[in-house]
Amino acid sequence: MIDARPAVEQVQAAFTQAITEVCAVHGVPMLRVKKQDLPTIAHFLHTNPGLRGSLSLLWAVDHRPREARYELCYLFTLAERKDWLLLATDLYGDEREFPSITPHLHAAKWYEREIRDLFGLIPVGHPDLRRLVRHEHWPKGSHPLKKDFPWDRVLGRVQGEYAFRKIHGEGVFEVPVGPIHAGIIEPGHFRFSVAGEPIMQLEVRHFWTHRGVEKLFEQQRLTEAVPLSERVSGDTSVGHSLAYCQAVETLQGVEVSPRARYLRTLFLELERLHNHIGDVGAICNDTAYALAHAHCGRMKEQLMQLNDRLTGSRFLRGVNCVGGVALDLSGLQLAQVEVELNTLEQDFSAIEKIVFANASLTERLENTGILTEGIAWDHAVIGVVGRASGIDRDLRRDRPFAAYDVLQPKVALYRYGDVRARMRVRLDEIHESIRLIREVRRGLPLGRLVTRPMHEAQSGVWALSAVEGWRGEILYVVMVGEAGRIHRCKVRDPSFVNWPAIQWAALGNIVPDFPLINKSFNLSYAGNDL
């Protein structure tokens, strides 16, 4: 029997003793629980058939100097209710340990390792406490997101080596790849254990491009950090800056004007469009089908030049600002956009036909790099990759932002989880993006671009914001510090969630197919490493 009561009530009823406070943060219900009860409550949320919670975000906050307290927050997306629920717990004084929930939820694995590296808090019971963000050459005891760690102190190097998981046996050998790869891509390390050609194990070792983004946010003023958010992951400039701006707007009580909402939708879809088209070309290129790659490269370039003409930036940087958008588009410009996209859609459809008529190409895509729905669910996989594996989640529909409450996008969903499915999701979303941009043009209301804040953001308050970028869910938690500064900014690019899943998708495939699988995920290294 499925319990129809609100999630909060269900948890309260089941764990009366464990809950110390029930409240809501900007509309998201939050339960403060005793830390020793965290694993059981998390397990309950995850496995209860009427809730089916998946861990969307786990972050820590160091509340010093205001009080000697670390706070841990767990954001669950309840799949059955398309709703959020927050769990929070506190570590006071010298407490440094908290119970790990990873034994119950795979999805918590990297978050807890990250918290251990950046805050020095220890997830007790975690099955894998190797370092994640801080590579082995970082001195012991250096935890950069603690408030007493200076933002600009570069530490010396010590000796140390990462212990990769080993598979022993006759004929088993290791293939190390990276951090510098063969193509023009970002740095990351992949360690394959193979017997012959099939991959027996893949271990991803990332965080080479860790730049200290979250600490840099803490040096900024609330209203001035938009350019930094655009540079978290360059190909997602609009997605990240929009998520950041929305969080600040919640904190300042700003109701963004309808026109700005529509324009934000337009820019976000333009970003989705040029990235998806580039990805389709790149997937074809990794099957050595240069023709489709060339055509897609040409169309992507056409879109980036369009971006440049509209906004002065090929990456649409500088369009989002706190309170709205920084630039307007004229009716003439919008008409030009529509004309250009109409030709582009025809152009692209022709390429689609050519691609799917090519049996030697589709043969490479089918059954390659399968990520099953079960594994995707266990790892809380999201975005394009999730939707190709049957995870029916899209924030544009589930928690509408910008103008998506009016425009209502259709969500692409495939179940097979192979490279072809991931490509198909992108193809569907390309057409849907073009349709949405047409709708924006048709429905674009008049009005101001920037709305002034209702009030100053209150110190100590935080807000959560979510945007469905082209890769998937981008989450930002922004907490206000003293004098309009940022106390804490948690950035979560979808790549951080999906990287561990690629280790599963690669299993059993041959090494030469890995680049293809990797391309079909196309995750950001910079957005992951921060």
Place this chain on the structure above:
Amino acid sequence: MFRILKKSLQTGVVTGQHPAGGAPSEPVSQDAIEKAKPFRRSMTIREVDTGSCNACEMEMNALANPVYDVERFGVHIAASPRHADALVVTGPVTVNMERALKDVYKATPDPKIVIAVGDCAVTCGMFKGSYAVTGPVDRHIPVDVRIPGCPPRPAEILAVLAKLRQDDPDADT
């Protein structure tokens, strides 16, 4: 087959269909031009990302698309630094990438030139001062050419590469 040919004929030649790059915002020094002399007719590039946000990578990749088609100038992208004449470095050099950058520099055979692409590689950009950043690039390896911009447009990168080829007697530009 017919469909493919039809598409190609309809599309025509798109190479060069981009706004002009303009003069390089940071002049290319005579020393760099002199150093690049052996590579005037053919230059093989190895790209290294030392912590960029990936926008610079996207623009470097764009150089290879049919619109910019950098191969027509004899510029190739190599998969290994051992095959490279020039290193293109992007990003502010993170603590974690510092050693890899130095290794790549050593692995690249002489003579070689180093081109720093993007504000981060040139000055560390927004990431200047961070605990995780030890750049800019010229703190670790000698840099010959700097192409600032966040990120520089592909046409701007092309313009600098053209500058490095300028003394080629057979060059058509």
